[in-house]
Amino acid sequence: MDIHRSRFIPYQPSAINALAFSHTEPDNNREDPTCLRLAIGRANGNIEIWNPARGAWLQESVFTGGKDRSVEGLAWIQEPDERDGQGITLPGRLRLFSIGYSSSVTEWNLATGLPSQHSSGNHSEIWCFAAQPKLKTSTKETRVDSRDNQQNLIAGCADGSLVLLSTAEGELRFDRFLSRLTTKRARVLSVTYKDRNTVLAGFADSTIRVFDTRNNNVLRNISLGSGPPGGPKDILIWKVRCFPNGDFVSGDSTGDIRIYDGKNYSQMQRISGHEADVLDLVVSQDGNMIFSGGLDRRTCFYSCKKTGDSRSNRGEKWREVSHKRYHDHDVKAIAIYEGNKLNFIVSGGIDTQPIVVPLREFGKELSRGLPTFPSNPPLVSAPKARLIVSWWNCEVRIWRVKNQQEATERPKVVARLALKGDENITSVAITHDGQLLAVATVREVKLFHLTHSEAHDRSALRIRKLDMPPTKGAKIVRFTADGKWLAIITPTNHVQLARATRSGGTAGRPRILPQLFPLQRLNRSDAQRDSLNGSWGLYNRSIHHAEFSTDGAVFAVVDLAGYIDTWVIQGHDDATALEVNIFDSSSSASAEDELSDDEDTPSKERITMFGQQWIRNPSGHLLPRLDSSAVLISFQPTPAGSTPSEPNGNPAVHQTRQNPHPHSHDIPHAEHHLLVVSAEHHLYHFEVIAGRLSQWSRKNTPASYPSQFRMIDDPAKGCVWDVNETYQRIWLYGEKWLFMFDLSRDLPLQGPSEATCQRKNTDKTSKKRKRDPIKENSKKTNSGAGGAVPESEAPVTKMRRYNGGKGDESAKSNWIDVSGTMGSKTDEEYEDQQHALVELRRSSSLINALAKGHHVSEMESHNVSKDNVNQKGRGHEGWWHTFKYRPILGMVPIAGNHQSLEVVLVERPSWDLDLPPRFTGSHE
Numbered sequence: 001m002d003i004h005r006s007r008f009i010p011y012q013p014s015a016i017n018a019l020a021f022s023h024t025e026p027d028n029n030r031e032d033p034t035c036l037r038l039a040i041g042r043a044n045g046n047i048e049i050w051n052p053a054r055g056a057w058l059q060e061s062v063f064t065g066g067k068d069r070s071v072e073g074l075a076w077i078q079e080p081d082e083r084d085g086q087g088i089t090l091p092g093r094l095r096l097f098s099i100g101y102s103s104s105v106t107e108w109n110l111a112t113g114l115p116s117q118h119s120s121g122n123h124s125e126i127w128c129f130a131a132q133p134k135l136k137t138s139t140k141e142t143r144v145d146s147r148d149n150q151q152n153l154i155a156g157c158a159d160g161s162l163v164l165l166s167t168a169e170g171e172l173r174f175d176r177f178l179s180r181l182t183t184k185r186a187r188v189l190s191v192t193y194k195d196r197n198t199v200l201a202g203f204a205d206s207t208i209r210v211f212d213t214r215n216n217n218v219l220r221n222i223s224l225g226s227g228p229p230g231g232p233k234d235i236l237i238w239k240v241r242c243f244p245n246g247d248f249v250s251g252d253s254t255g256d257i258r259i260y261d262g263k264n265y266s267q268m269q270r271i272s273g274h275e276a277d278v279l280d281l282v283v284s285q286d287g288n289m290i291f292s293g294g295l296d297r298r299t300c301f302y303s304c305k306k307t308g309d310s311r312s313n314r315g316e317k318w319r320e321v322s323h324k325r326y327h328d329h330d331v332k333a334i335a336i337y338e339g340n341k342l343n344f345i346v347s348g349g350i351d352t353q354p355i356v357v358p359l360r361e362f363g364k365e366l367s368r369g370l371p372t373f374p375s376n377p378p379l380v381s382a383p384k385a386r387l388i389v390s391w392w393n394c395e396v397r398i399w400r401v402k403n404q405q406e407a408t409e410r411p412k413v414v415a416r417l418a419l420k421g422d423e424n425i426t427s428v429a430i431t432h433d434g435q436l437l438a439v440a441t442v443r444e445v446k447l448f449h450l451t452h453s454e455a456h457d458r459s460a461l462r463i464r465k466l467d468m469p470p471t472k473g474a475k476i477v478r479f480t481a482d483g484k485w486l487a488i489i490t491p492t493n494h495v496q497l498a499r500a501t502r503s504g505g506t507a508g509r510p511r512i513l514p515q516l517f518p519l520q521r522l523n524r525s526d527a528q529r530d531s532l533n534g535s536w537g538l539y540n541r542s543i544h545h546a547e548f549s550t551d552g553a554v555f556a557v558v559d560l561a562g563y564i565d566t567w568v569i570q571g572h573d574d575a576t577a578l579e580v581n582i583f584d585s586s587s588s589a590s591a592e593d594e595l596s597d598d599e600d601t602p603s604k605e606r607i608t609m610f611g612q613q614w615i616r617n618p619s620g621h622l623l624p625r626l627d628s629s630a631v632l633i634s635f636q637p638t639p640a641g642s643t644p645s646e647p648n649g650n651p652a653v654h655q656t657r658q659n660p661h662p663h664s665h666d667i668p669h670a671e672h673h674l675l676v677v678s679a680e681h682h683l684y685h686f687e688v689i690a691g692r693l694s695q696w697s698r699k700n701t702p703a704s705y706p707s708q709f710r711m712i713d714d715p716a717k718g719c720v721w722d723v724n725e726t727y728q729r730i731w732l733y734g735e736k737w738l739f740m741f742d743l744s745r746d747l748p749l750q751g752p753s754e755a756t757c758q759r760k761n762t763d764k765t766s767k768k769r770k771r772d773p774i775k776e777n778s779k780k781t782n783s784g785a786g787g788a789v790p791e792s793e794a795p796v797t798k799m800r801r802y803n804g805g806k807g808d809e810s811a812k813s814n815w816i817d818v819s820g821t822m823g824s825k826t827d828e829e830y831e832d833q834q835h836a837l838v839e840l841r842r843s844s845s846l847i848n849a850l851a852k853g854h855h856v857s858e859m860e861s862h863n864v865s866k867d868n869v870n871q872k873g874r875g876h877e878g879w880w881h882t883f884k885y886r887p888i889l890g891m892v893p894i895a896g897n898h899q900s901l902e903v904v905l906v907e908r909p910s911w912d913l914d915l916p917p918r919f920t921g922s923h924e
Contacts, residue, residue: 001722001731004401004894004904007512008411009379009390013372014042016348019335020074022094025285032339034743035532038346039096039752040070040354041333044424045392047098047108048402050354050370051629052342055784057356057368058629058715059375061542061562064111064442066422067394072852073099075131077167078531094169094531097153099126101543105155112491112539113475114442119165121174126163129155130192153200154178154213156188162201162211165212170536178211179218190239192248200248202237210265213347220265237614239280243287251292253280257302259318268288273300282336282345284359288317292356293331295919299355324369326355328910329918342784351916358785366786368713371735372910373507376545377718377890379427379906386436386894388904389413389693390741396421396428398450398461401894401904415461419446431483434721435501436510437463442491449510470516471497476543483510484573487555493543495519495557495565499609501579515580518908519555519605521565521613522621545582545630549650550637553668555614556642556689556775558633558676563627566617566674566688569818571664574611583607611664618667619691622651628679631715631730635671635741636685637723675730677716681709685743696743704747708881720893722901731903736886738905745878768837780831798907 018041023033037060038050046835051058065071079092098109103125133147152175153165160181161819178199182701190202198219199211224235236253243249247264255274260267265507276295283290290302298324321883329350336359338347343359351373358365379391388399388411396417419425423441423581438449447466476489486498502508522542543664548555556566583606607613673694673797676684683705685697701708714734722729727745742748884906895902 001901001903003569003651003893004902004909006411006904007907007912009388009397009399009906010890011373011378011390011392011906012914013352014044014046015332015350016354017041017070017072017100017332018074018353019333019346019348020096020345021335021337022076022078022096023339024337026339029339032342032445033531035094035530036337036339036342037094037532039074039076039334040348041074041098042352043070045069045071045100046424047071047074047096048111049767052337052341052344052784053248053628053679054680054682056086056628057784058631060376060544060629061113064424065106066424068101068453069378069422070100071098072101072127072128073817074151075129077131077153078134079151079170080133080149090529090534091531093534093536097129097131097172099129099155099371099406101125103152103157105129105172107283108538108572110532111542112493113542114491117172119162119172119174121165123161123163123177124157124159124572126155127158127188128191129153129165131629132196133193135196153414154193156189156191156201158187160186160203162191162199162656164190164213169727174720176216178213178216179209185234189237192240192242194242194248200240200242200568202232202240202252206235206237208237208240208260216693222259222260222265222267224250224252236277239583241281241283243283244285245287247287248717249281249290251281251294255289255294255296256317257281257292269318271302271318271320273323274298275921279330279332279910280334280895281498281624282334283336284336285799288501289359291334291345291480292337293327293334293349295330296921297325297329299326299331299334299347299357322363326357326369327353329915344783344785351910351917352913353910356785358783361783362463362784365783365788368786371714371717371885372907373735373889375715375717376427377892379890379892380430381892381904382430382432382434383893383895384432387428387430387434388892389428389893391425391428391439391904392670393424393833394421396425400438403416415450416461417448418465429477429478429479432481433483436483436486436487438479440475440477440488442475444468445471445474445488447479447486447512464509466510466512469516471516476546476549478546480548481550485548485552485555486512487546487548488516489546490542493541493559495543495546497555497614499579501610511577511607512852515582515607516616517609518569520551520616520728522563522616526562526625545633549634549688551668554672554674555633556633556635556674558626558630558686560629562629562678562909564620564623564626564630564633564674564676564686565730566620566623567614568611568617568667568669568689570615571608571612572666577608577611579609582606583608599842615667617688617691619689622691623688624693626676626678626684627682629674631679632677632717632719632901633677634675634721634730636675636717636728636730637721638670666796671909675719677719677732681705681712681714681716682739696746698746702825704749706747706879706881706904709739709879712739717888718890718903719890720903722890731891733885733888733891733905735888736883738882738885738888738891742879747878777797815867821924 020039022037025280025474026032039070040048040050040563047063048059049061051060075097077095081092082090083085086088096110098106105119105122131153132151133153152167155165157163157165162178164175164178166175185204187204189204194200194202197208197213201209203209206224210219212219224392226233233786237250239251241249248260250258253274255278256274257271258267259269273292274294274296274398278292278294281290281292289303292300294773301321302318302322326347327349328520331347334345334347338359345357345359348354355371356368356370356532378391381387387399388401390397397413398415400414400465401411405567414850419439422675423442423443425439425441427440435450437450439446447463447468447470451462471488472676474488474489475491478487484500486500487498488498497519499513500510502510532560539558543557543559553569554566556564668689672688674686674688682702685694687694714735714736716732718733720731730741730743732739885907887908889906890909891903893901894904
């Protein structure tokens with residue numbers, strides 16, 4: 001494979017302005033909620049929804065913003081629980097709100113990613129807002145009025161006023177003013193709830209004010225005095241947070257952390273932890289830890305010294321434990337979640353990368369940086385034309401990459417597109433020959449025809465806009481390789497297909513037929529209902545990926561729940577048939593409509609276009625549900641010459657009186673292979689037409705994956721196929737890794753023999769054997785942040801256990817390795833069973849091949865031999881990897897019809913980002 005390692009394609013990720021967890025703690029101190037989500041608000045108006053997924057950190061969806069729509073604040077609320085007719089308690093739904101340089105609060109529809117409603121009111125622009133805490137009820141209380149348990153919102157405005165917003169009955173409306181100040185410079189910079197009836201607000205005039213929401217009274221004015229000499233007179237109070245016991249803490253523009261008593265509102269302590277403004281801070285559940293971030297790039301950790309109920313030594317109660325620069329620029333937002341197993345802090349700022357820091361295991365586990373770039377790479381290519389299309393916000397750029405025989409100049413931009421409107425681009429698709437380009441936003445889908453310019457510069461492209469049928473926008477668009485079909489996935493998760501044709505033959509100008517072809521999805525009845533899925537909408541049924549097969553005969557989509565829906569094309573392309581034929585087919589429609597979950601599409605109406613129509617895959621319901629959300633789907637291309645040629649038109653189809661417009665009912669008979677990569681790094685290789693797993697996937701379970709692949713924590717972003725008659729290679733890549741699997745070979749088995757030997761050689765006195773170092777750093781055994789600190793860097797590597805009571809001099813002691821106490825024997829036994837299952841499947845396939853008289857090579861016989869399982873010489877025959885390319889924005893094929901694969905790998909290092917000037921400390 002030839003790689004063009006390039007950095008000429010620009011992409012500017014947006015700064016992080018706001019972070020918010022859907023839950024701050026488990027409900028009723030139980031297990032961590034499965035619907036825990038993190039919302040990240042960026043300066044370009046996008047809102048990203050992340051699923052911690054037990055430490056996998058999957059970016060599930062992106063709510064696109066637009067021009068001048070910066071997200072400056074985020075807040076979650078949860079509606080009160082309900083009871084159904086059978087008396088079962090149903091959790092209330094989660095609601096997400098945002099603010100950004102306007103006088104309204106926006107609520108987002110989590111299922112569609114579109115704004116659902118906006119608040120109104122006669123007040124100035126909102127600078128900060130907060131959600132009312134939930135009412136904590138004891139187990140003795142049997143019933144609580146839903147009005148008392150409703151979480152309202154409070155917003156601070158630029159003119160110094162505080163506004164109460166009601167969220168009752170699923171609405172978002174203005175309730176009343178809590179306070180109205182006439183001083184224009186007294187801007188509200190931060191606001192929070194001390195309890196359900198008390199509000200703390202930090203102003204720009206060096207004052208913290210305490211309000212009672214029941215009667216709009218000002219309980220206390222707390223002045224911080226004037227600023228330091230030589231600086232501004234007023235102190236800006238950027239953030240105010242409350243402790244569980246009623247005390248509260250503030251961070252201001254002087255870089256100080258101030259702790260206040262919650263009863264008499266007096267200042268107890270002042271700590272100078274930052275050299276510049278403290279922009280955000282969070283507090284732990286027990287009130288013994290504070291984390292703060294500011295302009296000086298520091299993330300400081302403060303600990304509380306246990307002094308009981310005595311207040312005599314207030315000056316020595318809090319102290320700064322440590323500080324570290326996880327970011328390269330200002331730290332603007334921090335969010336915290338402290339649960340049963342998962343506990344971490346997420347911070348973000350101008351350097352665009354979220355950082356996950358462990359909370360309870362602070363200092364014992366490593367931090368982790370989440371991917372900066374989108375999970376779906378903003379990069380597509382037209383291999384036959386050697387074109388690359390990149391996009392961000394509202395701009396599209398098209399590049400042409402020259403081959404080695406041409407001039408070795410830097411690739412130039414051959415076309416630029418700046419879309420009219422304010423919405424950001426959601427998806428882009430281009431045909432393999434580079435003649436059709438589709439650009440989608442949440443409002444509309446635009447189609448362009450690309451041709452070579454007739455001017456002096458032949459390298460430039462001429463762009464013409466084509467007419468499209470009216471659509472409600474799209475979040476995903478996909479072209480078939482020949483450009484005949486365009487798939488449109490609407491924000492409401494409806495699947496539609498558009499047919500392209502040429503008026504004057506193959507050389508004519510393309511056009512789109514005015515009729516769209518709707519596709520029906522299978523009805524998946526999930527009995528479980530949580531805070532994200534209910535009668536108001538199904539969040540986990542949101543389509544996340546869609547892809548056509550290489551011949552354009554099969555189409556597949558996958559949603560967040562892990563369900564795969566597939567369709568096949570019926571009939572053959574007939575240029576003499578009607579362009580659009582709509583007919584009534586009640587008998588054939590009844591069976592499919594019972595399985596459909598689309599209520600808006602008519603059931604008895606069938607559409608054919610040029611003698612073809614799309615139907616559900618007859619074996620599509622046999623495809624199993626994935627273990628987790630899919631991060632990547634891709635059809636395996638067939639080698640050149642293996643695809644049978646289609647007949648011309650519709651043979652053996654004759655016109656009758658009852659059927660004046662006949663069409664063929666043939667469906668693809670050749671097998672199509674679909675590769676799906678889940679968030680758990682499991683590779684599923686399906687035979688779509690048969691509706692089952694392929695032999696490679698059955699014989700290569702996750703237990704046989706290379707250890708280098710299992711230890712990767714970043715999800716896969718994309719893939720490139722390299723298939724011929726000799727091998728079937730799939731090149732997977734993430735933001736920091738590149739991996740190759742050869743699906744024509746079985747992976748070498750690793751681990752079971754060594755594991756068995758280690759278990760036999762383990763000390764008999766130890767009940768748990770020492771785990772593999774790679775498993776020791778697994779994301780499933782930590783708190784959700786980075787892995788455990790390596791033994792070479794850990795402060796404590798061994799501990800001594802005494803077997804005896806206090807004062808017993810004869811007590812025996814033995815040293816225990818700390819790293820060896822993390823194992824789980826059940827997991828290892830499960831992996832041994834998986835290895836045994838793989839060996840059985842491989843041996844059975846070999847026996848079946850011999851029974852049928854097939855020739856089996858010596859290499860295949862060695863693959864099932866236990867003596868040759870762990871040979872180092874065979875370790876890299878079926879896979880290869882590298883970590884030297886980072887960070888990867890995307891990788892796309894650029895070669896046309898060549899024997900060797902040629903790709904362009906785009907890197908965007910952090911030092912190449914265009915960031916504003918940062919604060920320079922005294923030590924720099």
